[in-house]
Amino acid sequence: MFFMLIKYLxxxxxxxxxxxxxxxxxxxxxxxxxxxxxxTNILEAIYYCGFARSHRxxxxxxxxxxNSDKALINLxxxxxxxxxxxxxxxxxxxxxxxNVNSIKINKISELIGVFNVVMFSxxxxxxxxxxxxxxxxxxxxxxCQLDNKYxxxxxxxxxxxxxxxxxxxxxxxxxNMLDIYDLQLxxxxxxxxxxRLKYIEKLNNYGKKIHKDITSNKEDIEFKYLSSIKLKExxxxxxxxxxxxxxxxxxxxGLTSTGPHRDDILIYINGIDAKSFGSQGxxxxxxxxxxxxxxxxxxxxxxEYPVLLLDDVLSELDFSRKKYILSSIQDxxxxxxxxxxxxxxxxxxxxxxxxxxxxxxxxx
Numbered sequence: 001m002f003f004m005l006i007k008y009l010x011x012x013x014x015x016x017x018x019x020x021x022x023x024x025x026x027x028x029x030x031x032x033x034x035x036x037x038x039x040t041n042i043l044e045a046i047y048y049c050g051f052a053r054s055h056r057x058x059x060x061x062x063x064x065x066x067n068s069d070k071a072l073i074n075l076x077x078x079x080x081x082x083x084x085x086x087x088x089x090x091x092x093x094x095x096x097x098x099n100v101n102s103i104k105i106n107k108i109s110e111l112i113g114v115f116n117v118v119m120f121s122x123x124x125x126x127x128x129x130x131x132x133x134x135x136x137x138x139x140x141x142x143x144c145q146l147d148n149k150y151x152x153x154x155x156x157x158x159x160x161x162x163x164x165x166x167x168x169x170x171x172x173x174x175x176n177m178l179d180i181y182d183l184q185l186x187x188x189x190x191x192x193x194x195x196r197l198k199y200i201e202k203l204n205n206y207g208k209k210i211h212k213d214i215t216s217n218k219e220d221i222e223f224k225y226l227s228s229i230k231l232k233e234x235x236x237x238x239x240x241x242x243x244x245x246x247x248x249x250x251x252x253x254g255l256t257s258t259g260p261h262r263d264d265i266l267i268y269i270n271g272i273d274a275k276s277f278g279s280q281g282x283x284x285x286x287x288x289x290x291x292x293x294x295x296x297x298x299x300x301x302x303x304e305y306p307v308l309l310l311d312d313v314l315s316e317l318d319f320s321r322k323k324y325i326l327s328s329i330q331d332x333x334x335x336x337x338x339x340x341x342x343x344x345x346x347x348x349x350x351x352x353x354x355x356x357x358x359x360x361x362x363x364x
Contacts, residue, residue: 003305004116005333006046008076013068014090015041016360025353029335030344033357039337042357043119043309046335049075049086050117050145052098052108061092077115080304084114109151112144116298116306120291120313127290128274128283132264139265142294143195146301150195157188161256169254182243185259190236192260193227199297200225200265206293214285214324219269221289228262281318288321292328308334314343 011020016038031039040056044063047055054063064071070091077084089097098105105111126134144151164181167173203223211221229235229242242258243250250257267274269282278286298306308329314322315338326347336344341354348354355362 003299003331003333004307005078006075006307006335007078008074009042009046010072010074011045012072013065014045014063014071014073015065017041018065018068018360020362022355022362024333024335025351026333028329028348028352029333030341030348030352030354031335031337031357031362032339032341032354034339037357038360039357040121040311041360043121043311043335043337045073046075046307046309047117047119049073049088050112050115051141052088052096052111055119055121055123060090060094060096063090064092075115086111086115109148109155112151113146113148116145116302116304117309118291118294118298118306119309119311120288121309121311122313122316124287124291125283128267128278128286132262135265136261136263138290139196139199142297143199146298147195150191153188153191157185157192157260160184160188161259161261165255168250168256173251178247182240185243185256186236186240189239189260190234193225193229193231193235193239193263196260196263197225197231202297202300203290203293206296207289210292211285211289214288214321216320219282219285220271221286222268222271224266224268226264226266227260228258284317285321288317288325292325295332305332308332310334310336312337312339314338 005026006024008023009020011017014020031042033039044054044056048063054060057063070089073086073088073090075084075086077086085099085101087099087102091097098108098111100111100114127138140150140154144154160181164178164185167177167181200223207221207223211219229238231238233241239259243256246258267278267286269278269286272278274283274286295305295308298304310325314325314336317325322343326344338344341348353364355364
């Protein structure tokens, strides 16, 4: 079995790291230290190499050390077919430069999928608890790293939605233009919904067993896709007919009220909506199930397990959930942040590495 793994990580002027050069174990890597020392910054830099964006902020200039004009990240990744060196430069004016194996990347779509990563952080509880937009963002990010065509269709769909909304806000709107936009949304939206439905099916296929294992067969989980259009007919025709049926309402509100940008993913525990009625423990377990199912989906589609990032989540889980995580990462390169290793010592071996983090400096 082959799994993707990081060999080296180099940082320069990234967050509170002026300079960093570390070699990682292919198994478990633990970054231990007090809060606000820079542990999460390591995971953030790794995540950035997968998506050219942070999981914590939309303002790239926040990633640059306060005393510098740019930040640099170099990530050396081993893959079964071809090793990759991902290099990113982040500038204060908001621009970024991306190279893969010394070849300049002009589009984000050319980077996504080069290095696959799954991240589990305390903020991920929002996937269950908060708005549909959070759940759509999760599924879109997962699908984008598996399918460049999905990324293309998503970008184009959002572009057309913005243009359609601009037309709707104009009192002298052109009905013919709306007809054209509706056809385009039907074309791009069809691909998006189709791929989301297939992803939800795989999430159920893997997630049901994972959830039973975590809960000792006490709970069943089910994921459902809630669409704003009727899916009984052709998806493309359903989008177009729904847009036309809601056109008058859209004119009044100045926005597009139906389509995949309004859809949701529902999560049920033993038949009950986890968002509204699930306990905090059940919601955490749901997220854990989603993340570990995602690992398996990526392995199924790429032939390699992605790198797993666990950002200070073990301290918030009970014994059974913690045990499930630590006993399930044997074939996956895992990078963990924590304040102490007492709870995970028994799962570490001679191949594991423990890094101590203090004020942007790391020692073994």
